[in-house]
Amino acid sequence: MLLLKLAAQDLLTLNARRRMVPHLAARWRHFRGTDASLTERSAWAESLVSLANDLVAAGRGNVEMIVECAATLDEADRPGGPRLIDVVLVGHHPLERRLSVQLVELKRWSMVTRVEQATAELVHVPGMDRKKHHPALQLRECYEAFTSSSGPLNGLDFECGGFAYLHNATEASVRALIDVDAPTGAYARVYTSDRRERLLSDLRKSFADEGGASAAEMLLRSMGLRNTPLLDAMIWSRGDDTVFTLRGRQKEVADQILEAASKVLPDPQCPALVPDERRVIFLVTGGAGTGKSAIGLQVKAELEAQSRTVKYASGSRAFNGAIQEHVGYGDRKFRESFTYFSSFVTPPDPPLDVLICDEAHRLRDRSTSRFWKPEQQGTRPQVDELLDASRLTVFFLDEGQSVRPNEVGTVGLIEDAAERHNARLVRYGLQEQFRCGGSDAYVRWVRAALGVTDGAPEQWTPDGLMHVEVADTPEELERIIRTEALAGASARMVAGYCWPWTKPLGEEKRLEADVRIGDWHRTWNADSDTFCENDAPPSKIWSVHENGLDQIGCVYTAQGLEWDWCGVIMGEDMVRRDDRWVFRRGKERKGLEPGVKRVAVPGSFDPKVKAGSVDDEEFARLVRHAYHVLMTRASRATVLYSTDEETRAYLKELVGELQIHGLRPTWENLPQEARITHLPRPRRGKRPRKNRGKPDTQGSDLRLF
Numbered sequence: 001m002l003l004l005k006l007a008a009q010d011l012l013t014l015n016a017r018r019r020m021v022p023h024l025a026a027r028w029r030h031f032r033g034t035d036a037s038l039t040e041r042s043a044w045a046e047s048l049v050s051l052a053n054d055l056v057a058a059g060r061g062n063v064e065m066i067v068e069c070a071a072t073l074d075e076a077d078r079p080g081g082p083r084l085i086d087v088v089l090v091g092h093h094p095l096e097r098r099l100s101v102q103l104v105e106l107k108r109w110s111m112v113t114r115v116e117q118a119t120a121e122l123v124h125v126p127g128m129d130r131k132k133h134h135p136a137l138q139l140r141e142c143y144e145a146f147t148s149s150s151g152p153l154n155g156l157d158f159e160c161g162g163f164a165y166l167h168n169a170t171e172a173s174v175r176a177l178i179d180v181d182a183p184t185g186a187y188a189r190v191y192t193s194d195r196r197e198r199l200l201s202d203l204r205k206s207f208a209d210e211g212g213a214s215a216a217e218m219l220l221r222s223m224g225l226r227n228t229p230l231l232d233a234m235i236w237s238r239g240d241d242t243v244f245t246l247r248g249r250q251k252e253v254a255d256q257i258l259e260a261a262s263k264v265l266p267d268p269q270c271p272a273l274v275p276d277e278r279r280v281i282f283l284v285t286g287g288a289g290t291g292k293s294a295i296g297l298q299v300k301a302e303l304e305a306q307s308r309t310v311k312y313a314s315g316s317r318a319f320n321g322a323i324q325e326h327v328g329y330g331d332r333k334f335r336e337s338f339t340y341f342s343s344f345v346t347p348p349d350p351p352l353d354v355l356i357c358d359e360a361h362r363l364r365d366r367s368t369s370r371f372w373k374p375e376q377q378g379t380r381p382q383v384d385e386l387l388d389a390s391r392l393t394v395f396f397l398d399e400g401q402s403v404r405p406n407e408v409g410t411v412g413l414i415e416d417a418a419e420r421h422n423a424r425l426v427r428y429g430l431q432e433q434f435r436c437g438g439s440d441a442y443v444r445w446v447r448a449a450l451g452v453t454d455g456a457p458e459q460w461t462p463d464g465l466m467h468v469e470v471a472d473t474p475e476e477l478e479r480i481i482r483t484e485a486l487a488g489a490s491a492r493m494v495a496g497y498c499w500p501w502t503k504p505l506g507e508e509k510r511l512e513a514d515v516r517i518g519d520w521h522r523t524w525n526a527d528s529d530t531f532c533e534n535d536a537p538p539s540k541i542w543s544v545h546e547n548g549l550d551q552i553g554c555v556y557t558a559q560g561l562e563w564d565w566c567g568v569i570m571g572e573d574m575v576r577r578d579d580r581w582v583f584r585r586g587k588e589r590k591g592l593e594p595g596v597k598r599v600a601v602p603g604s605f606d607p608k609v610k611a612g613s614v615d616d617e618e619f620a621r622l623v624r625h626a627y628h629v630l631m632t633r634a635s636r637a638t639v640l641y642s643t644d645e646e647t648r649a650y651l652k653e654l655v656g657e658l659q660i661h662g663l664r665p666t667w668e669n670l671p672q673e674a675r676i677t678h679l680p681r682p683r684r685g686k687r688p689r690k691n692r693g694k695p696d697t698q699g700s701d702l703r704l705f
Contacts, residue, residue: 001082003027003068005216005464008052009061010663014462015052017657021045023441023461024067030440047106050167051087058200062211063091064464071145071152072223072247085142090219091212093159099215100206101153103142103162103187105135110166112174121183123176134177135164136188143187152222161206162187163199170194214671220438246298250291253428257282257299260426261392265308265353279423281387282394283414286430287443288632292396293560296356299394300337308353313386315341315362315407319560321540342367344389345378355390359560360397363409383409383417393423400452403555403626405614437636439466446631449654450574450624451581459656467637467665469658470651474520474569477641481567484637485549487667488675489564492543493522494553494630496623497606498571498643500588500597501527508533512596515552515569517643525551555626558633566634570642572602574623576650583620585611602643636665 003024006014014020024044028036048067055063066089070082086106093100112123112132122131139162147153147160166174169192176182178190191199246254264278286292296312303310314320317340324335341357345367357363367378367385378385387393395414402409418425436442441463448457460468471477478493485491495515501524502512509532513521525542526532537545542553543561552569575582586603590596599605609622631638640655642648658664667675 001031001068001070001084002066003031005064005066005220006462006663007062007064007211007213007464008055010462010464011048011052011065012056015045015049019459019461020048022458023463026444026458027441027463028068030444043106043108047108047165047167048087051104051106051165054196054199055089055203058203059209060091060203060207062209062213063089063203063207064212064216065089066216066219071142072150083138083141083145085139088146088219089207089212090216091207092210092215093206094204094208096159097208099153099156099158099218100208100212101146101158101160101215101219102206103139103146103160105139105162105164107135107164107166108168110168110173112169112176114176134183135190136183136185139164139187140183140185143185152219154222156218156222159206160186161189163189163191163202165191165199167191167193167196214674217671217674246291246295248432249428249430250295250432253282253284253430254295254299254302256426256428257295257392257394258302261303261306261308261354265391279387279421280392281414281418281421281423281425282392282428283411283425284394284396284428284430285398285411286396287398287400288629289436289443289562290430290432292398292430293358296358296394296396299354300356303354304337310337310354310356311352311390312338312356312358313341313343314338314358314560315364315409316359316560317540318543318557319359321538322544322561324540341382341386342369342378344385345376347385347388351388352390354392354394355386356394356396357386358396359401359409360395360414361399361402361409362404362407363413364406365408381417383413384420387417387421387423400447401559401625401629403559403622403629404608405618405622406608436632436634437465437467439463442466442468442638443632445654446628449651450627450631452624452628457654459654462663464663466634467663468655469637469639469664470648470655471567471639471641472648474517474641477567477569477639478520478522480639481565482549484565484667489636489667491565491567492548492553492558492563492633493551493567493569494555494558494633495569496571496573496627496630497554497604498573498586498602499524499599500605502596503527504532505593505595509536511536511551512593516599517569523551525553525557555629559629562633562635564634564636565639566630566637567639567641568627568630568633570627570640570644570647570651571604572643573604573606574627574647575642575644576647581620581624583616583623585609585619 004027011020021041021044025036025041028040052065055061065087067087068084069088070084085103087104089102089104091100092098109125111126114123121134121137123134125132143160143162145151153160164177171178171192171194174190174192182188260280264280284292284295300310300312320338320340323338341363364382367382397409397411397414399410415425441461445457445460447453448455471480481491481493499514499516502514504511504526509528511523511526511532513523515522515524525539525548526536528538529540530538535547536551537547539557542548542551542557572586573584575584584603586599586605587601588597588605589600591598604623609619614622640651642651
């Protein structure tokens, strides 16, 4: 947990725009489930600003301030709640150049007296009813949490200390805190208003002046707050039983699934005389980027290492294609372990031990295909086919990502199916955000801006985790995305389904430039299972192939995937008029060439949401959800552009001023520790799967989501 990560000078800029306290309050409400008190808000406004001003005065305005922070994600499950430190200052040591960290407790106390003459551990603060502990005692707990063998600083070359800052007090008024019998240690320094010069001097001794962006990146990764992209983590660990390092609630869910499997599934080495006939269904809900796929893929790897029969099913061709073709290249067994919801019309015999169903919101009513013979079509609910395919079934579901009218996956659907099958249903909810730079504030902002949730949208507050900006032209959007991709970042352009989509033309499989905005013309990703002209990749690997940068993707080829930078083009299917969203269906006309169509009336051209398929209310819901998916594909930055001028102005008003100093996370601005080159597809062949109990390889330390 953390509420904000900004350099001191950027925090002051944010505060000057009166956006710091509202942002902190929204984050507090999200994590703690209650509103921040007026006392808490005024403390942020006063104490944080005071400390930031001192850092700037010391010439250390580039030192990173991580506000209201817990040492690790696991702290959330600690009895009594997580140990939160007011501020973690992060930078580089001016002499040793190693990571330098200072833990800070901010107090607005102006006077302190002893409670007991013999000790300074308990003090009385005038105006407060309860006795207070010496700030060093809380600092000691946090210091141990950060520096212990399980803390985020373990294994790093670091210097760590801590101090309490009472900026409203004088040395004489808080003598009890600094007397000879006060607690001591690297974390026990106390500064007051009349010791400010000493504070400034010590800040210069603790931190170099060039800034702490790279140091903060190292710390965030160690805290589990920076993700390794899913496909990279899979490639690193292909063939190993440990794929991801799960944290907090993620680990709890995975452990429960594995424990249930050990209880209800037969032991391959020692079959039971009386088989256990119990059925268990796990239903894990959570928004985009909460780690559902990470849990599923980790559980799959561990169960396979136990010689269990496991399949990983999805309703997304793009997701499966990226894993099969990019991660599992040359490994037939690995590729075949990934399949689709529609693959179980005929149940496997014998049943699988475990079936993991990712993106279960994409479940269909029936398993059908226009390419199947009548006898091959499903006749029962698809969810029943999935439950009959295995003894233990795991569903990962986010109802907010349903984008087609025939997608029926809901919590209620699975609850009803569990009752029909007399199965025990175990439910879990995930909340912590790990995509979009770990910025749940950004995800909430997107949902409010699109009207997915009730409530008036607020102006975006830069939080040091995620970046968003609005381009004036499609050319500008493409220039930004291409620049980042060529520099080393992963990046793609996506758009609402607002133009006709032409199939590859002629024997050469030429792609028509269907996406047309003024003089700017680009092709959709290839509607093909094979490469097209100019080595345009097939749709299933558009998201990961280097030539995919030349085409525009849509929600159906982007869902379930992520990139560092994502350029999102909003079309005429969703435009802003008179402070509300208006949704429009488009009409097409014939082009000059056979098979090519053009826009006659701007709007949606998605064949899945035609007027005959869904009513206006459902149409609006699906379009909102589609843009919600597209706008949450980036892990560092989203670039928005709308073809509609009024909508573009609305987005610019919501996003606000573009830059605060160096917060724009271009590849050039990123610290070296954050410039992680994405891995190429592995060569043919696979490494042997390792046995459980052997030491983990490098892949086991990757933290995803």
